[in-house]
Amino acid sequence: GAVVSQHPSRVICKSGTSVKIECRSLDFQATTMFWYRQFPKQSLMLMATSNEGSKATYEQGVEKDKFLINHASLTLSTLTVTSAHPEDSSFYICSGGGRQTGNTIYFGEGSWLTVV
Amino acid sequence: AQRVTQPEKLLSVFKGAPVELKCNYSYSGSPELFWYVQYSRQRLQLLLRHISRESIKGFTADLNKGETSFHLKKPFAQEEDSAMYYCALRGNNAGNMLTFGGGTRLMVKP
Numbered sequence: 001g002a003v004v005s006q007h008p009s010r011v012i013c014k015s016g017t018s019v020k021i022e023c024r025s026l027d028f029q030a031t032t033m034f035w036y037r038q039f040p041k042q043s044l045m046l047m048a049t050s051n052e053g054s055k056a057t058y059e060q061g062v063e064k065d066k067f068l069i070n071h072a073s074l075t076l077s078t079l080t081v082t083s084a085h086p087e088d089s090s091f092y093i094c095s096g097g098g099r100q101t102g103n104t105i106y107f108g109e110g111s112w113l114t115v116v
Numbered sequence: 117a118q119r120v121t122q123p124e125k126l127l128s129v130f131k132g133a134p135v136e137l138k139c140n141y142s143y144s145g146s147p148e149l150f151w152y153v154q155y156s157r158q159r160l161q162l163l164l165r166h167i168s169r170e171s172i173k174g175f176t177a178d179l180n181k182g183e184t185s186f187h188l189k190k191p192f193a194q195e196e197d198s199a200m201y202y203c204a205l206r207g208n209n210a211g212n213m214l215t216f217g218g219g220t221r222l223m224v225k226p
Contacts, residue, residue: 004159034213041125043202043218044160093160095214105214107152107160 002028002101006094006108013084013115020080021111023094029074030096034105035067038091047092050077074098084115118143120205122217129193130225137188137220139177139203147205149179149186150214154200163188163201173197193224 003026013019023033032051036044048064050056050071058064066088068080077096081088091112097105119142129135141147151163164172166179166186177188186203203217 036216044216046213046215049213095160104162104165106162109159 002026002104002106004030004094004096004106004108006111008111009109010112011114013113015085015115016083018080018082019084019113020078021092021094021113023077023079023096023108025075025096025098025106028096028100029098030077031074031098033071033077033094033096035069035077035079036093036095038093038110040091044093047079081113084113086115089113089115118147118205118207118215120203120215120217122201122203122220124220125218126221126223128223128225131195132192135190135193135197135222135224137201137203137222139186139188139217141184141186141203141205143184143205143207145208147207149177150204150206151175151177151186151188152202152204152216154202156199160202193222195224195226198222198224 005024007022035047037047038044046059047062048056048058048069050069052071052074056069071077091110093110095105095107121140149166152160153163154160175190179186200219200221202219204214
């Protein structure tokens with residue numbers, strides 16, 4: 001099947017700094033990408049939906065100035081956690097799909113963010 | 117609003133026993149239902165979708181609109197089935213957005 005690659009898989013950053021997570025679709029054009037957050041032993045919570053070339057749509061309660069999402073091309077979306085705090089520590093997962101995937105959604109490996 | 121409920125956080129069975137992972141949903145229209153599986157240290161991957169009406173790795177799931185359920189079943193569990201299973205719903209006006217249930221951890225004991 002199609003592949004979505006996420007990088008980095010693990011990142012540790014200091015409180016107050018910003019960190020960027022990349023999500024790439026390797027063999028298809030992802031017209032839509034989704035960013036999820038998963039707390040330990042909990043389900044995936046959708047943070048935002050991004051369509052290539054337009055602004056992301058954020059779910060209620062997600063600060064768009066804190067979680068900057070850019071979907072500048074059909075194969076790359078980025079999530080930047082700005083001014084990170086320890087409570088932002090979590091597992092972040094991206095997913096994407098498009099016409100080439102028959103609208104099946106494929107998931108990245110996820111990125112563990114630890115803010116110290 | 118759309119909602120997916122998986123009532124069991126953990127399901128433990130012995131190898132060879134039947135297994136049923138429950139999933140109930142609420143949605144006013146005609147949804148698409150999916151089961152995703154996440155094996156240890158691996159990414160989420162699609163297991164099956166209701167529109168395909170297929171059996172994958174011995175698992176089947178039937179959409180019951182009357183009961184608004186989409187339970188995942190396998191007649192004889194294998195140890196390699198141990199994983200996290202997520203039921204997900206896509207509404208007909210939601211683009212490709214998926215709403216996930218809380219997940220059920222399946223443990224198959226030898």
